[in-house]
Amino acid sequence: MARLRLGYTKSRTGCLRCKQRRVKCDETRPSCKACVRHGIECSLSTQPPPAVSPAATSAAANTPPPGGSAPSPLPAPPRRSRPRPVNPCLKPKIEPPTPGPPPQGEHSGGFGVFGVSGVGSEAGGPSPAGSVPTLANSPATATPDPFPYLTKLVTGPPEEDTANWVFDLELLHHFTISTFNTLLIDPARPEPSRMWQTEVPKQAFVHVFLLHQILAVSSYHLAHLHPESRHAYSLRASQHQNAGIRRMRHALSDLSPTNCHALFASSSLLFIGSLAAASTNREAIDALTVDDLVDVLILVKGVGTVLYSCQDLLRTGPLSDLFIQRGGSDEPNPALDRVVLAVGDFLVEIAETEADDRVRAIIHADAYRLVSVIRNSLVSTAGPEYRVVAAWPIHMSDDLIPLLRQRNQPALALLSYYCVVFHAAEMQGYWFMRGWAPAVIQDIARTMTGPWKRHSAWALGWITGHATMG
Numbered sequence: 528m529a530r531l532r533l534g535y536t537k538s539r540t541g542c543l544r545c546k547q548r549r550v551k552c553d554e555t556r557p558s559c560k561a562c563v564r565h566g567i568e569c570s571l572s573t574q575p576p577p578a579v580s581p582a583a584t585s586a587a588a589n590t591p592p593p594g595g596s597a598p599s600p601l602p603a604p605p606r607r608s609r610p611r612p613v614n615p616c617l618k619p620k621i622e623p624p625t626p627g628p629p630p631q632g633e634h635s636g637g638f639g640v641f642g643v644s645g646v647g648s649e650a651g652g653p654s655p656a657g658s659v660p661t662l663a664n665s666p667a668t669a670t671p672d673p674f675p676y677l678t679k680l681v682t683g684p685p686e687e688d689t690a691n692w693v694f695d696l697e698l699l700h701h702f703t704i705s706t707f708n709t710l711l712i713d714p715a716r717p718e719p720s721r722m723w724q725t726e727v728p729k730q731a732f733v734h735v736f737l738l739h740q741i742l743a744v745s746s747y748h749l750a751h752l753h754p755e756s757r758h759a760y761s762l763r764a765s766q767h768q769n770a771g772i773r774r775m776r777h778a779l780s781d782l783s784p785t786n787c788h789a790l791f792a793s794s795s796l797l798f799i800g801s802l803a804a805a806s807t808n809r810e811a812i813d814a815l816t817v818d819d820l821v822d823v824l825i826l827v828k829g830v831g832t833v834l835y836s837c838q839d840l841l842r843t844g845p846l847s848d849l850f851i852q853r854g855g856s857d858e859p860n861p862a863l864d865r866v867v868l869a870v871g872d873f874l875v876e877i878a879e880t881e882a883d884d885r886v887r888a889i890i891h892a893d894a895y896r897l898v899s900v901i902r903n904s905l906v907s908t909a910g911p912e913y914r915v916v917a918a919w920p921i922h923m924s925d926d927l928i929p930l931l932r933q934r935n936q937p938a939l940a941l942l943s944y945y946c947v948v949f950h951a952a953e954m955q956g957y958w959f960m961r962g963w964a965p966a967v968i969q970d971i972a973r974t975m976t977g978p979w980k981r982h983s984a985w986a987l988g989w990i991t992g993h994a995t996m997g
Contacts, residue, residue, distance in 0.1 A: 543570040694763060695742055702745035703728060709748065710799065712956050713910040718848035726845050727792045734789035736778055739771030740796035744959075747803035751958050761807060768800050779833075787837035788844050794830040798917070801826055803959035812962035816970045817939065820963065821931050824920040831921030852907040862951035863901050863911060865989070866944050870898050873944070873982060877937055880978065889926045890937045896922045897945065912952035916960075919945060936979040939971050943986035946971070950990045964990050 541552025542559050544567065552559050554571065562569035707723035731738035746764035750757045775793055778786050801823050805811040834841065842850050874894050881887040900918045904911035930938035950964035968987050975983045 541571075691763075698742045698745040698749070698763070698767075699728070701749060702741050706745045706748040709956075709958060710744075711910070711913070713908065716851070716909070718851060722846055722848045730789040730792060730845065734778065734786055734793070736771045736774035737789040737793040737796075739767040739774065740793045740800065743767035743771060743800045744796050744803065747800055747807055747959065750807040751803070751961075757807060761804070764800065765804065768797070768804070771797070782833070782836060784837070784840050787833060787840055788846050791830065791833045791837070791841055792846060794826070794833055795917075798823065798826050798830060799959050802963060806959050806961040806963065809962075812966055815963060815966035817931060817934070817942065817967060817974070820942070820967045821928060824923070825928065827917060827920035828923070828925075830917075834921065856909045860905060860911065862947060862989075863905060863915070866947050867898055867901055869982075869985065870894050870941075870944050873940065876978075881937055886930065886935065886937065889924060889930065890941055893923050893927050894941050897941070901948070910955060912948060912955055913957060915948045916945075916952045919948075934974050936975060936977065939974060940979045940982035943968060943971055943983045947986050947989050 541554055542562060544565075545552035545559060545561055548561075550561065552561065557572040558569035559571060562571075703724055707727075708720050710723050711719045713719070727737070728741065731741050743764045746760045746767065750760035750764065753760065771793060775790065775797070778790055782790065805815055805819070841847070874891060877887055877890050877894070881890065897915075897919050900915050900922060901911070904914040904918065908914050927938060927941075931942060946964045946968045949960065949967075953960040953962075953964060968983065968990050971983045972980075972987050
């Protein structure tokens, strides 16, 4: 027994999108309900209503009048083969224009004269005049969003900074696989390096100012490793450094047990980034002066402010391994040993020759602090040079800063010895210190006069005459 089929009327004049989706179009004009529901332009809005076919006219003519007899049935039209479905992913074949006048309507010019094969008619031939789909009306161009369903899943404003956050992911990745291992070079103490690799980034995910400083130092490190891309890396580094400084100011005004660890790490990275900003730029290195180094010393004193106010918390907190001292090396250290001897002679000279009691007291106290820091570093760590560079500015008095700004001769003589230690640390492999000591000692040498000149001359000779220390 043949299966009964439900009644179904095939849509032959539906819109293009419904035909491509192979669904029945309700043919509502000017836009079918399916296109209205999906928020797209319907091709029916640009097509004239279909003309009444001769078969329909004939059928209407043969309709029996009320109460009349039914005419004899017309012979059934020959069965046509089912048209081959059109793959909407394939590019429609452009047919040459057919003879005859162009279709009348809104798009009668331009691309409207080209027929699209396999789309406009059921049999696959050229579309009838008046229903020629144009490239402007095709679903690919009429639909602003080819994936309307996914649009419902998108919330919030559009992402406009894709390039930057991908760049920042590169910087964070580089910090955790490379840069962290360059911040403290001491093979005998792997714990601090692990702190920089794991614990410091954990703190940064809570305190954004620290995250900015991490990305800044990482970007400067990449600028050092890839001079050909120095400008792009340095620019991004300065952007993160500036953003980190702005946020640090707010955090410092509310120093607490919850943010002191991140502030200490951020201050340390700010010190490194401030040096790296010049060390990765040859033009900036050549122009370094005493004032530039004094600016860095002030930053280091800021680290000391955080350290002293939260010392107990820092030594017992998540970054405690940064403060562990394993003991110094038994090997002699020519650079630091010579600086200790030279500063001892300098202390004798300042006591005998400086007439200003206040200046003499300031210089004597800070020179003694430099010697104390050197001796303590020699017995507490295997890499004492870097420790001296970071520790002496923390211990120096605030009164020494204006003397250095004023280019006071005894103060500059003392700074000359610090430059020797600075250069010795650079020779240990600290990339962010590169070029600072030679440039600053040259500036000091140009300023020095009289009996104080021999101190800067000795430091200049040591720095320029030693490619390596030890």
